[in-house]
Structure formats: structure tokens, C-alpha cells
Amino acid sequence: MNVCVFTGPTLAAEAARAELDDAVYLPPVAHGDVYRVARRRPAMIGIVDGFFERVPAVWHKEILWALSEGIHVFGSASMGALRAAELEAFGMEGVGAIFEAYRDGELEDDDEVAVAHGPAETGYRAGSEAMVNIRATLAAAVRAEVLTEATRSALEEIAKARFYPERNYADLLRQAAACGLATSELEAFRAWLPAGAVDRKRADAVAMLRRMRRRLETEPAPKRVDFTFEPTVFWEDVTLGAGVLDGDDEGSGGATTLERLLDELRLIGEPYRRERDGALLRALALEAAQRRGLVASDADAAEAADRFRHTLGVQEAGAFERWLADNHLDHPRFDELMREQVVIDAVRLALERTTLRGLADQLRLADRYRELAARAGAKARELEARGLPEPALDDAGSTREELLAWHFGRVGLPAAADFAGYARSLGYADGSALVRALARDFVYRQAGGESPLPSDRLADLARKLVDDLGRRAQEGAPEAPSGRRG
Incomplete structure (x- = not known):
């Protein structure tokens, strides 16, 4: 993923590939998308289209982060032109007449580039005409002597007054006729339109892709900026909600983000x-x-x-x-x-000693203390009464292998090849300390009338344990020697 480009109604991905084939084309950019893509470290990111109404728009800070990470970021035509005009001073590269108009203050309103469009299945096909395209088309009609300057100005005012999803040439001509503009000019404009319409947004998007292609041919070094990116609490919120866990940064819509994962866990x-x-x-x-x-x-x-x-x-x-x-x-x-x-x-x-000192309080807070304390006390009293405060293997009437097989069977785990490491993971000093604890528990259960397992079953488990350890040793796993305790 060397180059990523966010596009949509301005320029379909299929058409964009004719200009820059070696790129991943993504849906219109939204809040968090640049951060997600930048985490994959592409050489370049291009922004043409972006969502802004029903979902939060791409945030300036995620673009700044991408720049600070050495990624070249380009913008043109639509949302890309807006963000490039705002962030040019920080290193984002704007391309095209629309970007220049925003940068120079000739355009200010976001609705100049906004259009209604269809869903992904339609390729985000535009359902209205951008105001910047209408302006460019009207200016071209004046140069072609199809419209007078006065009519051009009047048509611009009518179009600008419309809500952006309602802007299109057919509606513009109806509104103009209702306002009493010269019928002859309107009819001449209608006839001229199919061939004379100017798609300024598309032209700017194509210009951006061509610049990116030329830049790639030079094998550019990572972007260098003269600012220091400062993380903030708000930035942490963005990275928490936008971080992708499954690597699906390519706009499928089903990416597993941390926030989505947390929802499932919280529920x-x-x-x-x-x-x-x-x-x-x-x-x-x-x-x-x-x-x-x-x-x-x-x-x-x-x-x-x-x-x-x-x-x-x-x-x-x-x-x-x-x-x-x-x-x-x-x-x-x-x-x-x-x-x-x-x-x-x-x-x-x-920190073992510090941790263990606090473990009793942790058990109290978890409401596990009473149960475990009662069992510990009962076990100590029973074994003292039998004169076996610290039973040995002989007192348990079992071999070490049988005792281990019994334990792993009880806890539902495969026998640990590295038994000493397993014992240390439970907080015991070594394997021998765990074996002694198992012997105490085994004898206590027997004393209470509980038969942990019939002797023949224990023998079967012990043989299986030895066989498993032998097989793992042949496969290259470390084996705990069965003839040694610990």
C-alpha cells in the first residue's frame, strides 16, 4: 500500500486508475480514515472527496500526524482542496484551481464543492452539481458568447441560493425562467451545455493524481515538516476510536476497530x-x-x-x-x-512481595476471600489432626506423575512440558513447591471422603502424561525430567 487515494463522486476509482494505476482507491474520507491509513505507512495519501454531513469530517490533526510521520499528503477538488488550503503552511500539498481559490480567499464556503451522491454500490455517483463547476461553466459560456455577463451573474446568484443537493442545470434553467431572465439566452445555454459544461472538480482531481505519479517516479524521501506534532486528549480519543485491529484499512466498512471490539466486550x-x-x-x-x-x-x-x-x-x-x-x-x-x-x-x-501483601484485600474486593480462607483453615486443621501438616508423596499414595496428571486433569490444561516454569507462573518457587501443595490438597480431599480418582485411572493418566511429554520431547519441546522433583 504505497499510495492511497480517497475519492468518490468527483472521480470514480476506475477512471482514477487510468491516471495512477499503482494506488489503493478508498471511499470518500471521513473522521479517522487518514489516521487508519497512515498507520500502514504509505509513501503518499491523496484526498479528493470526503464525507462531512452524516458522519464527522476528516480531522486536521490526523492529516498533521500523517505529515509528521513522513507521509506526503495531497489534496484537491473537494474535501481535499479545503483541507489543503487550511494546512498548506504545515506541508499538505494542494493541487488545482479550486484549492488555489480557497487558499487565496476567493472561495470560503464549504458548500462550493459539496454534492449529493449515491451509495458505494453506485460508485458514489454524483446526484447534484457542485457550485464550483457551475461557476466555471457559466464563465466558459460567457467566453463562448453564449451568455452575457449580466445573465451569468444572475444565474450564479440563483444557483448559490439553492441548497447544495438541489443544484443542477435543469433546475437552474427552470428557476432562471421563472425569474424572467432572457429566454433566448437560456435556450442557447441549454443547447450549449452538454458539450460546454466544465467539470472543474474532475480536472483538479486528475491534476493531483498526475502530480502524485510524477512525484513517485522520483522516489521521494519521507516528508519533512518544520513543526512538532503534539498529542492531546482529543487526539487520544481519535486514535482510540479509529485504530484498526484487523488490518482492514481499505474501506470495506467491516473493519474491526478498538471501539467496536470494546462494544462487544462491554455488552x-x-x-x-x-x-x-x-x-x-x-x-x-x-x-x-x-x-x-x-x-x-x-x-x-x-x-x-x-x-x-x-x-x-x-x-x-x-x-x-x-x-x-x-x-x-x-x-x-x-x-x-x-x-x-x-x-x-x-x-x-x-514486585512479588508487594503484590502478595495486597492479594488478600484483592480477594476481599472480589468476594472470594471468605470461601478460600475457610478452605485454607479447614485443610490446615484436618491435616494437623492426622499428624500430616506437610504430607509427602508417600502419604498421598501416588507417584509424582500421577499427582501431576490429577492436577492437570482437574484444571483442564494439557500437561506442562516445562513444569518448573508452570509452577513459577503460579507463584511457587519451583516445581517441588507445587508438588508439595498438590500433595497437601490430595491428602485433604481423601481425608474428607473425596476420592480424587481411582488408582487405576490415576495410573492411566500418569502413563498418558509420560507419553505426551516424550512425544513433545521428540518434537523439540523442552521436557521436565520425570525422575527429578522440581
Whole structure:
């Protein structure tokens, strides 16, 4: 996507390609569209047409951002001419007579370039005539000696007084006749019109595309501007609402923006609050990592990726590629996420004691404290009464493999190849600490009359665990040695 052009009723995409074939042609620009496209880093953006009435118009600040990011931005004919006249001093390039008229103050009203048009299915076909085109056509009729200057002036006044969707030559001639203008001139003008009508907007749009094509042939360096882009609260709102997550920046109308994604999450209630809080903690951890100068090594990032893919069950290449596509990610962004996860884990470890001190209060706020505290107390009392405050594997009557198989079966996860890493992710010092906790829980459940699993079933699960780990080892995944605790 080296060049992107927003066009519509002024110049259909098919006609535009005859002037600049190597471009992506998008619908009329609206609020947020330039930002979305600029995020893909095209060399150039051209703006011809834009929405302005039923949806918010393209914002000046998103054009300034694109310029500050080194993108050449051109405007002409319609919305592009308006924005170029306003932003020429900041580096936007205007092309054509309409742009010059706005820039020089000869034109001021936005309705000079506005037209009614059809939907996308019609190619945004114009349903009215732009005032700038009417002015140019009337001036040409005077030069051709079809109209007198007085009649031209009167026709301009009649056209300007009409609401922009109602401007067309047939209506203009009816209104002029009703106002008593000379019938002979009006009939001469009517006969002259088909061939004599001037489409100033189209001509300017074509001129812009030709300039962009010539500029591309020179392989221009990134745009340089002499201003510093200043983000604001309003700019943050634009980027939040306009940021595309699925890469669909080409005007299909079905792009997944963050705001649309948030709507779906908000509508299911509690998960929004939970995931929002998780995102907050992630952002705070990344800030803390930056302050501490933490950077993930390639090896650590690769290890984090292996653990993540194992947790999701997408170790196989095809399954992983499908997961990336489903989550609108590419490999570089996934690698970035894993590097972020490494430094977040480092911050979590550094702040472990502080975090754990606050965990009881977090459980109270989540209304989970009473349930877990009651179970912890009951477990401690039962094991003390049995003289087994810290049961060993022998007390549980199970092997380490059986205990692990029981645990992973209970939590509904595949057996972790990197068991020590899995244990650390749960806040245990090592795998042995988790095994001891599992032994306490297993014995407690047995003491309470609960049969975790029949012994033959445990043996089956343990064999399956060993087989799975062996298979993963052959596939290249790291295996936790079964003959060693931790």
C-alpha cells in the first residue's frame, strides 16, 4: 500500500486508475480514515472527496500526524482542496484551481464543492452539481458568447441560493425562467451545455493524481515538516476510536476497530471490567519495566512464545498461523507481545512481595476471600489432626506423575512440558513447591471422603502424561525430567 487515494463522486476509482494505476482507491474520507491509513505507512495519501454531513469530517490533526510521520499528503477538488488550503503552511500539498481559490480567499464556503451522491454500490455517483463547476461553466459560456455577463451573474446568484443537493442545470434553467431572465439566452445555454459544461472538480482531481505519479517516479524521501506534532486528549480519543485491529484499512466498512471490539466486550458485562483491569495492570507493568530499563533477550522471548503456544495448544505450525490470523496478528507483533510478556514477568517477580501483601484485600474486593480462607483453615486443621501438616508423596499414595496428571486433569490444561516454569507462573518457587501443595490438597480431599480418582485411572493418566511429554520431547519441546522433583 504505497499510495492511497480517497475519492468518490468527483472521480470514480476506475477512471482514477487510468491516471495512477499503482494506488489503493478508498471511499470518500471521513473522521479517522487518514489516521487508519497512515498507520500502514504509505509513501503518499491523496484526498479528493470526503464525507462531512452524516458522519464527522476528516480531522486536521490526523492529516498533521500523517505529515509528521513522513507521509506526503495531497489534496484537491473537494474535501481535499479545503483541507489543503487550511494546512498548506504545515506541508499538505494542494493541487488545482479550486484549492488555489480557497487558499487565496476567493472561495470560503464549504458548500462550493459539496454534492449529493449515491451509495458505494453506485460508485458514489454524483446526484447534484457542485457550485464550483457551475461557476466555471457559466464563465466558459460567457467566453463562448453564449451568455452575457449580466445573465451569468444572475444565474450564479440563483444557483448559490439553492441548497447544495438541489443544484443542477435543469433546475437552474427552470428557476432562471421563472425569474424572467432572457429566454433566448437560456435556450442557447441549454443547447450549449452538454458539450460546454466544465467539470472543474474532475480536472483538479486528475491534476493531483498526475502530480502524485510524477512525484513517485522520483522516489521521494519521507516528508519533512518544520513543526512538532503534539498529542492531546482529543487526539487520544481519535486514535482510540479509529485504530484498526484487523488490518482492514481499505474501506470495506467491516473493519474491526478498538471501539467496536470494546462494544462487544462491554455488552457482556463483567468480562469487560476484568479485562480492562488486566489491561491496566499490563500498561503499568510495561511502564515500570521501561523505568527499570528491562529488555527481553531473544532467548527469553522464544521461551515465552513456546510456553504461550503450549498453553493455548497451538504448538503445531498450522494451528499457530490460524491463531495469528484469528487474532489479527502478524509474526512481528506476536514477537513484540512475547517480549513485553518477558519484561512484565520480570516486573511481577520484582514486585512479588508487594503484590502478595495486597492479594488478600484483592480477594476481599472480589468476594472470594471468605470461601478460600475457610478452605485454607479447614485443610490446615484436618491435616494437623492426622499428624500430616506437610504430607509427602508417600502419604498421598501416588507417584509424582500421577499427582501431576490429577492436577492437570482437574484444571483442564494439557500437561506442562516445562513444569518448573508452570509452577513459577503460579507463584511457587519451583516445581517441588507445587508438588508439595498438590500433595497437601490430595491428602485433604481423601481425608474428607473425596476420592480424587481411582488408582487405576490415576495410573492411566500418569502413563498418558509420560507419553505426551516424550512425544513433545521428540518434537523439540523442552521436557521436565520425570525422575527429578522440581
